[in-house]
Each structure stands twice: as C-alpha cells, then as structure tokens.
Amino acid sequence: MADTDVSPVPDFTRTLRLDGKAVIVFGAGQGIGRQAAHAVKQAGADVICVDLHHDAATRVAAEVGGAAIACDVTQREAVEDCFAQAECLMPGRLRGIIDIVGEARLTTLDAATDALWQSQFDIVTKHAFLVTQVGSALLRGNGGGAISFVGSLSGRRMLTKQSIYGPAKAALHHLVQCAAFELAGQGIRVNAVAPGFVHTPRMDRMVSEAKWREIESAIPVGKAAASYEIAQVLLFLTSDMASYVTGQIIGMDGGLATGTPLPVLF
Ligand SMILES: NC(=O)c1ccc[n+]([C@@H]2O[C@H](COP(=O)([O-])OP(=O)(O)OC[C@H]3O[C@@H](n4cnc5c(N)ncnc54)[C@H](O)[C@@H]3O)[C@@H](O)[C@H]2O)c1
Known part of the structure; x- marks a missing residue:
C-alpha cells in the first residue's frame, strides 16, 4: 500500500486570480479581444487595451477601467x-x-497574389514574432509571465479558400512551440488557442444567417463558439492555473479537428 499522500493542496480557484498583475491585450477593440480584456479584469488584473483603432481601444479600456x-x-x-x-x-x-x-482573407491559389501573401503573413504571423520578441524581454525583467495567441483550425487542417491564411496560422502555431522552448527557462509560457468558427462582430458581418446554419450543422457540438468561450481559455492560459502548460495549441473547434467532414464552406 502507498504511503499517505501529504503533498500540499493549493487553493485551486485562487490560481486563476491575477491580482496585482497587469495584462496587455492586443486587438482588444472587439470580439475575442474585448472578451479577453473583461476576463482578465474580472480575475483581478489591470488591463492595457491595444488596438489599431484608437476609439475601439478607448471604448473597451473604459469598460474595464x-x-x-x-x-x-x-x-x-x-x-x-x-x-x-x-x-x-x-x-x-x-x-x-x-x-x-x-484575419482570414479568403482566396483560391489561382487568385492569390504576392501582396495578399505578404499582408496575410503580416496580420497573422509577423505581429506574433514582434510581440513575443519585444514583450518577452519585459516579462523576463518582471519575473516571467504568459504569452497567448489565437491560432486557427485552419492552421491544423485544410479549409477551403484558406491557402494563404492556413499556412500563416500553421506558422504561428510553430512559432509558439519554438518560443515556448526558448523562453521556458525564463519563466515565460507561450501558448495558443485554435478556434474553428467563432461568432465575432467581424464574422457576423461577413457570414449570412443561412451560411452560419450550414457551418453550424457541420460542427459536432452543433454551434459556433461565442467570443467569451475563447476568452475563457485565454484567461486560463494567462493564469497560474496553467503553470505547467507551454508550447500548446489548444483546439477550440467544437470537435471539428477530430476529422469531421466539412461541406465547402465559402
Ligand atoms: N472569428 C472566427 O471564426 C475565427 C476562427 C478562427 C480563428 N480566428 C482568429 O481569432 C482572432 C480574432 O478574430 P476576430 O474575428 O475576433 O477578429 P476581429 O476582427 O473581430 O478583431 C480583431 C481586432 O484586432 C484589431 N486589429 C486588427 N489589425 C490590427 C493591427 N494591425 N494592430 C492592432 N490591432 C489590430 C481590430 O481592430 C479588432 O479590434 C484572429 O486571430 C482570427 O484569425 C477567428
């Protein structure tokens, strides 16, 4: 029979708290970024909201103080x-x-241009390289921390008309693993979530009700994610509850990555 286990038991719910810490959210102006700003604020963090659009960053910053x-x-x-x-x-x-x-810019290979390739790799992958390189130096000086990105199902399996976006997200996923390895010894964890389909303001503008129904009928759990559901896992990854999680791409696709056949979506 094993010896009695007397290893200390933490206060598990407290490991989700971020009191006294600051968290910066890039792309905080709407959708997943806005929900992530609220999530870390509710866990006790002070939040810096960053967005391309000043008014959007300011609006969400006001919401979360x-x-x-x-x-x-x-x-x-x-x-x-x-x-x-x-x-x-x-x-x-x-x-x-x-x-x-x-942001996904849909294209077939035939219609793809060099300019689209470059702009997709800038908006999907290059910023992650910059944020990791510049931000990790600051985290290191502050005693470590967590860096979390949003990848995509498209970086894990073929999706129609995503022949540039998909490779760019796959590169982001790979960058996460490389950065996690290099930064692990400095107390910095690096991870990503990989959503399938998410109701965000941008997607809801782009996708008709009828197309959403078609997409959702192909998702094993029967619906696309809400933005807050993605933010929940970003909060987890940012907190000490994920203290042993690094280099991971966490699928958040309602079961699509299981290999479920998809109709031609777009
Ligand atoms: N919505 C989906 O179905 C879905 C699925 C898989 C992956 N994703 C990924 O989720 C993430 C968020 O998607 P979303 O639909 O919520 O996006 P979104 O367009 O709703 O939000 C993106 C935010 O980032 C800001 N932004 C854009 N370019 C920027 C820049 N250069 N510098 C700073 N801020 C900038 C925008 O102003 C906006 O507020 C993306 O990485 C996307 O690829 C989304």
Whole structure:
C-alpha cells in the first residue's frame, strides 16, 4: 500500500486570480479581444487595451477601467513603443500578454497574389514574432509571465479558400512551440488557442444567417463558439492555473479537428 499522500493542496480557484498583475491585450477593440480584456479584469488584473483603432481601444479600456493604446502591431517601432508605454503605465507589473490579432482573407491559389501573401503573413504571423520578441524581454525583467495567441483550425487542417491564411496560422502555431522552448527557462509560457468558427462582430458581418446554419450543422457540438468561450481559455492560459502548460495549441473547434467532414464552406 502507498504511503499517505501529504503533498500540499493549493487553493485551486485562487490560481486563476491575477491580482496585482497587469495584462496587455492586443486587438482588444472587439470580439475575442474585448472578451479577453473583461476576463482578465474580472480575475483581478489591470488591463492595457491595444488596438489599431484608437476609439475601439478607448471604448473597451473604459469598460474595464484600464488604459488604452493605439498601435499597429505589425510594425516593429509601434510594438516597441507600445511595450515602453505599458511599462510606464504599470511599472514592473506586466505579467501577461494576450494577442488575438488576425484575419482570414479568403482566396483560391489561382487568385492569390504576392501582396495578399505578404499582408496575410503580416496580420497573422509577423505581429506574433514582434510581440513575443519585444514583450518577452519585459516579462523576463518582471519575473516571467504568459504569452497567448489565437491560432486557427485552419492552421491544423485544410479549409477551403484558406491557402494563404492556413499556412500563416500553421506558422504561428510553430512559432509558439519554438518560443515556448526558448523562453521556458525564463519563466515565460507561450501558448495558443485554435478556434474553428467563432461568432465575432467581424464574422457576423461577413457570414449570412443561412451560411452560419450550414457551418453550424457541420460542427459536432452543433454551434459556433461565442467570443467569451475563447476568452475563457485565454484567461486560463494567462493564469497560474496553467503553470505547467507551454508550447500548446489548444483546439477550440467544437470537435471539428477530430476529422469531421466539412461541406465547402465559402
Ligand atoms: N472569428 C472566427 O471564426 C475565427 C476562427 C478562427 C480563428 N480566428 C482568429 O481569432 C482572432 C480574432 O478574430 P476576430 O474575428 O475576433 O477578429 P476581429 O476582427 O473581430 O478583431 C480583431 C481586432 O484586432 C484589431 N486589429 C486588427 N489589425 C490590427 C493591427 N494591425 N494592430 C492592432 N490591432 C489590430 C481590430 O481592430 C479588432 O479590434 C484572429 O486571430 C482570427 O484569425 C477567428
């Protein structure tokens, strides 16, 4: 018979708390980013809301009682300036980075152009490289932290008309693994969630009701995700509840990655 287990038992619910910490959210202006800003705020963090659009960053910052910064996260100088501002606003306290920026531009290979390839890799992958490189230096100085991105099912399996977006998300997933390996010894965890289909303001503008019904009928759980459901897992990844989780791409696709056949969606 085994010896009695006397290993300490933590207060599990407290490990989700972020009291005293600051978290910066890139793409906080709507959808998943806005929900993520609320999630980390409710867990006790002070929040810095960053968005390309100043008014959107300011609106969400007001909702969560945080700070707002306007920044094009695809540009190195802007990212460097953004983290410098974050350090001035909340000195020594930045411990979490959530970057949800990304956008699918659908195309067939035939219609694809060099310019589209470049812009997709900028908006899907390049900013993650910049945020990881510049942000990890700040986290390191503050005693470590967590960096979390939003990948995609499209980076894990073929989806129609995603022959540039898919490879760009696959590259983002791979960057997460490389960064997680390099930064693990510095107390920095790097992960991503990989959604399938999410009701975000942008997607709801783009996709008709009829198309949503077609998409949702192909998803094993029978519905697309709500933005807050993605934010829940971003909160988990940012918190000490995920203290042993790094280098992971967490599928959030309602079962689609199981290999479920999909209709031609777009
Ligand atoms: N919605 C879906 O069905 C779905 C599915 C899989 C993956 N994703 C991924 O989820 C993430 C969020 O998608 P979404 O539909 O919520 O996006 P969204 O367009 O609703 O939100 C993105 C936010 O980022 C901001 N932003 C855009 N470019 C920026 C830049 N250069 N610098 C700073 N901020 C910028 C936008 O202003 C916006 O507020 C993306 O990475 C997307 O690829 C979405």
